[in-house]
Amino acid sequence: MVVRNLNDSPIERLREVVENRGRENPFESSSIRNGMIRFIGGVLKLEAGALLKGIGTFDWTGPGSIAGDWEVLDGGVIRVGGVLISPVGGGRIMIGQGPVAIIFDGGTGSLTMGDVRIEAGKIYVKDMVLDPAVAGGALTFPNGSRLEADDENNGERLVAGNAVVNVGAVTSIRKGPSSVIVSSDEVTVNAAGGGDITLLGRIVASRADMPTIVDPNVEEGTVRILASGALARTVLERGL
Incomplete structure (x- = not known):
């Protein structure tokens, strides 16, 4: 009191x-x-859930940090x-x-x-580059080889120097002017400049698919090269 x-x-x-x-x-x-x-040399300290709120321009000169989130x-x-x-x-x-x-x-x-x-517009993965502007889309490797789209062949094309491999409607392997081309009904082997085509191992051909010529003076089964360049199997009698 x-x-x-x-x-x-x-x-x-x-x-x-x-x-x-x-x-x-x-x-x-x-x-x-x-x-x-x-x-001057003081501290403005807000505690216990205090709120600093304002409307206007925030102008701060000098280093600083705000702790929290x-x-x-x-x-x-x-x-x-x-x-x-x-x-x-x-x-x-x-x-x-x-x-x-x-x-x-x-x-x-x-x-x-x-x-x-x-x-x-390009994607770089280390030294590999994916560029949609090259040949309809191409992936270039560090050694200079390139995998690209082949729209005309509805497939892809791998290019390494003067070697080209196409996969699509027609599949082909090319090295300079030489090539092997495979389509749905034909295989073409081209040894440019009169080079050799070397086949290693057995060559097996279907008798039913090979045309025949009759020649009783030649051993049956002998394969001949016709003037057209096609291969024919020799038989002794017609119908064999």
């Missing part, structure tokens, strides 16, 4: 309160002037968990770190995911 002296004057008490307030310096090295709060780093870089947003080079977003990082680069218009990079 407060014990009051009935002789105390309330005016005197009020004077003491006013004098004490005048001697206090709650802002220390700070000031309020023209609607601006200024702190995100932070602003030097150079205007914003980090949100494992994501970095940077204004460097026209803008860049980096997700993760190290060889598995994903980088969106606004300056080059590229997307990089480890060894894979997408840029200018």
Whole structure:
């Protein structure tokens, strides 16, 4: 219980309160002037769920960071968990770190995911390049060979120097001017420049599919080359 002296004057008490307030310096090295709060070497600290909220322009000069779910780093870089947003080079977003990082680069218009990079409509996998603008779509390997679309043949084409392999409606193997071409009803072997065609092992032909010629003076079964270049099997009598 407060014990009051009935002789105390309330005016005197009020004077003491006013004098004490005048001697206090709650802002220390700070000031309020023209609607601006200024702190010199001080700290503005919000605690216990306090909220800093404003409308207008946020202007900050010098390094700083905001702890929590995100932070602003030097150079205007914003980090949100494992994501970095940077204004460097026209803008860049980096997700993760190290060889598995994903980088969106606004300056080059590229997307990089480890060894894979997408840029200018091309896909780079280390030294391999997938380019849809080459031959209807082509994959170029580090050694210079290329796998590309073959629209005319409804298939694909592998090019390595002067060697070309086509797979599609017609399948062919070409080395310079020489070639082996396989279609649905024909096989053409071309040894350019009069070169040799060497067949190793047995050659077996269907008797039913080979035309015959009658010649009793020749051993039956002898294979002849006709004037047309076709092969014919010799028989002793017609109908064999």
